[in-house]
Amino acid sequence: MNANDLIYLDYAATTPVDPSVIGAMTRSLAEEAGCGNPSSLHPFGRRAAERIEAARSEVAALIGAAGEEIVFTSGATESDNLAVLGAARAQADRGRHLVSSRIEHKAGLDPCKRLEKEGFAVTLVGPERTGRIDPRAVAEALRPETVLVSVMWVNNETGVIQDVAAIGALCRERGILYHTDAAQAAGKFPIAVHDLPVDLLSFTAHKLYGPKGIGALYVRAGVRARLLPLLFGGGQERGLRPGTLPTHQVIGFGAACALARGALGSEGPRLTALRERLWEQLRAIGGVYLNGEGAERVPGILNVSFEGVEGESLVSALGELALSTGSACSSASGEPSYVLRALGRDTELAQSSLRFSFGRFTSTDDIDAAARAVRREVERLRALSPATERPTVSAGDEVVGEAGGPGREVWIRFRLQVRAGRVSSVTHRVYGCPHTLAVAAWLAERLPGSTHAALIPGTPAQWAETLGVPAEKLGRLLTLEDALRDCQRRWPGV
């Protein structure tokens, strides 16, 4: 998808809504002005209910389930919450232990944390370096009092596919419920849930070209009794998720699932080819690491770390690409991805990762343009970094001041030429976030003409204010100040 020359490569965060899904939804809304509560018995209501049941069948068919096994929710977050909280609370008298993984989406992890506050014990299994969860590690974590295992099908950051058949089999042998978050799996490859030892499965419309705000929890026949609802009200969705069903949303979800099912055969190979094409071009840049290498992965996600490049600076320099560092959820917090850390990546490489995710509307041209842009910016940022310059010491009229260093958030080196007691010219090398880069460049512009005593123009707090740097980044500016102090210490004749 190309809008204003922006290339959308963030399909794992959300997919564009397919035009035919938009058509089905707007027709549904326009029809009788959305009249008809599907719970009502008059003809308006009955028509809405019929449409919903037809859509439910499409949603069920995508994963090989029966319509009665589908509970509509507001999305995968709610489905994960309903599965994890609902299954744990309903079975608390049987046992108070659950097993999940360190690489779950927050929508799966946070309900586990909540349950710990309610007196449950949770064991989080870590992945192998490839990003794969070893089913034997899950087996080791099981206890007699374990009532639920929740391990995702496809990881949203790396695209690594987990062995749900093996993990589910361990659970089934022991009578433990198995839930899997399939938000990144549904619609990506054929799923026949009845052939798998899976009891609960979460998925969501907006990851498969449907609207946001609607998802589903598959509840295998017979499992309903081992689940407590999160909401209470009118009894809809067999009491598991009461509330008036949003007819147009459900219809959009159904249309999206029908489309996805039709495209399963052709999309996989096409996206695999695009992924390999992108990886070949990125690998050629050098100093590039594939996250999830060696594990089976879905075709539409490629997660790559770039040595010697700060991730935030890379993403913000790639203005023509809409993509994420790590996952969309963790990029707001600026923390290095906990998923990549769990894979054994150090902070620096975890922070310098890009997640390329693409799909139905991505073309070969998009992929090639993205690879070209990434090469350009990786090379530019590396050339700007002190790491790629032969470090020299102050000598003669040249003053070299440095602070931070490899593996740190900031690494800065100023190189000043001093003539007659004043700075005559300045160059600098810097590694860091976009704010650090901007302030370093701004300082370098201001230094010519300065004397030893007046070398530091104001304070880091003032620089932050002038350039709009958020307060939490102030520490990075202190490192820039340290480098200028280092210049003062090395000033000729001082």
Ligand SMILES: *Cc1c(COP(=O)(O)O)cnc(C)c1O
């Ligand atoms: C997107 C996503 C979710 C959250 O889904 P919503 O429908 O946005 O609530 C949960 N788990 C995974 C793996 C996801 O990718």
